Amino acid sequence: MRAAVLWSQGDPLSVEEVELSPPGPGEVRVEVKAAGVCHSDLHPARGDWKMRTPVVLGHEGAGIVREVGSGVTTLAVGDHIVFCWTPACGQCPSCADHRPVLCDRLDKTTYRNKLPSGESHLRARDQALAPFLSTACFAEQAVVAQEGAIKVSRDVAFEALASLGCAVLTGVGAVTNAAKVPAGATVAVIGAGGVGLNVVQGAVMAGAARVIAVDPQPAALALAATFGATDVVPAGENAVAAVRDLTRGRGADFVFDTVGAPSTLTDALAAVKKGGTVVLTGLSRTDAQASVSMFPFVMQEKTLIGSVYGSGEPARDIPRLVSQYQGGTLKLNELVARHYRLDDINAALDALAAGAGARGVIRM
Ligand SMILES: NC(=O)c1ccc[n+]([C@@H]2O[C@H](COP(=O)([O-])OP(=O)(O)OC[C@H]3O[C@@H](n4cnc5c(N)ncnc54)[C@H](O)[C@@H]3O)[C@@H](O)[C@H]2O)c1
Ligand SMILES: [Zn+2]
Ligand SMILES: [Zn+2]
Incomplete structure (x- = not known):
């Protein structure tokens, strides 16, 4: 099969023939139908996140189960699935606490680009290729753990499902x-890209009274408005003042930083009201450090929350999101701004880097 391999960080990906060995115990082989291109693919490609290569990128996608290994209980051949890059063990203290995205097994496997079994099923040029985030779906096929593939309704187009899993x-x-x-809350969102647009629509679904989107790209702001943002603000030195102006000088109840740069976190903390909450989902460089102005942080009782992969239970939340899409309350088709073939993966990454907006989707 063909897959997009990152042989060296900073170089373009190479789309080439790759060997895929059959699924082992507890694993499934999936025919990938569509994959979204996320900024978390761009970070390793460009070298923001140092990692061992060669690696097959891609962690946001959907497809059809074509083969199941021994002991697979949750999936059958023919099931339609959305990939889940937090295949949790179900047994560690975090899993027992219903926080599977913090599963201890992920630290040893997924975040080291291994499957939960520790295996890689991918080989090219006589070398093992690491499966990025235990998914590796910039490929025609992928072998993943059964916990890394969530069964969904067969009635939804794969393109719509492509970005659901990240x-x-x-x-x-x-x-x-x-x-x-x-x-009734007032929400500001810094960054209106793939994640930020979904903060906007999540806030709309929660019944937020005001949703303010902040982004340097006019096209991203225009799209945010179609996702339900009530106000849009160009990013830059006046953005914090603009958010405060729109909130009667108080600041927003919640500010989401979906960019994750030291400067955006500073802005988020400045744009949130007294007693308000900043949620940080953006991940920039692995070595990034932000500074917090401690005195006002305490005196104004602000809260800062880190949030990975939606902070919930993906096996519950992914099918729920699909139902919300089917019920008309969640936009998925509107997230797909560009289509590519796997061969054009580098163009898709370049467009993302250039801030083209929303999501590019690879159709296999
Ligand atoms: N926490 C998680 O679980 C999780 C999941 C997915 C992605 N991420 C990370 O979230 C970040 C965003 O991912 P994405 O796929 O949405 O990226 P994206 O490229 O689709 O969107 C980023 C948006 O931020 C805008 N932007 C850039 N600089 C800005 C600034 N200074 N102020 C305001 N807006 C700015 C860009 O114009 C773009 O619209 C990445 O760092 C990614 O790695 C984290
Ligand atoms: Zn666990
Ligand atoms: Zn992602």
Whole structure:
């Protein structure tokens, strides 16, 4: 089969023939139908996140189960699935605490680009290729753990499902699970890209009274408005003042930083009201450090929350999001701004880097 291999960080990906060995115990082989291109693919490609290569990128996608290994209980051949890059063990203290996205097994496997079994099923040029985030779906096929593939309705187009397993879950979950935004709240979102647009629509679904999107790209702001943002603000030195102006000088109840740069976190903390909450989902460089102005942080009782992968239970939340899409309350088709073939993966990454907006989707 063909897959997009990152042989060296900073170089373009190479789309080439790759060997895929059959699924082992507890694993399934999936025919990938569509994959979204997330900024978390761009970070390793460009070298923001140092990692061992060669690696097959891609962690946001959907497809059909074509083969099941021994002991697989949750999936059958023919099932339609959304990939889940937090295949949790179900047994560690975090899993027992219903926080599977913090599963201890992920630290040893997924975040080291291994499957939960420790295996890689991918080989090219006589070398093992690491499966990025235990998914590796910039490929025609992928072998993943059964916990890394969530069964969904067969009635939904794969393109619509492509971004559900990262951008949508992360953005909507940050609102509903991490911040628990109540109806009537005022929300500001820094960054209106793949994750940020889903914070916007999560806030709308939660009944937020005001949703302010901040982004340097006019096209991203225009799209945010179609996702339900009530106000849009160009990013820059006046953005914090603009958010305060729109909130009667108080600041927003919740500010989501979906960019994750030191400067955006500073802005988020400045743009949130006294007693308000900042939720940080953006991940920039692994070595980034931000500074917090400690005195006002204490005196104004601000809260800062980190949120990974929607801070919920993906096996519960992914099918729920699909139902919300089917019920007409969640936009998925509108997230797909560009289509590519696997051969054009580098053009898709370049467009993302250039801030082209929303999501590019690879159709296999
Ligand atoms: N926490 C998680 O679980 C999780 C999940 C997915 C992605 N991420 C991370 O979230 C970040 C965003 O991912 P994405 O796929 O949405 O990226 P994206 O490229 O689709 O969107 C980023 C948006 O931020 C805008 N932007 C850039 N600089 C800005 C600034 N200074 N102020 C305001 N807006 C600015 C860009 O114009 C773009 O619209 C990445 O760092 C990614 O790695 C985290
Ligand atoms: Zn666990
Ligand atoms: Zn992602």
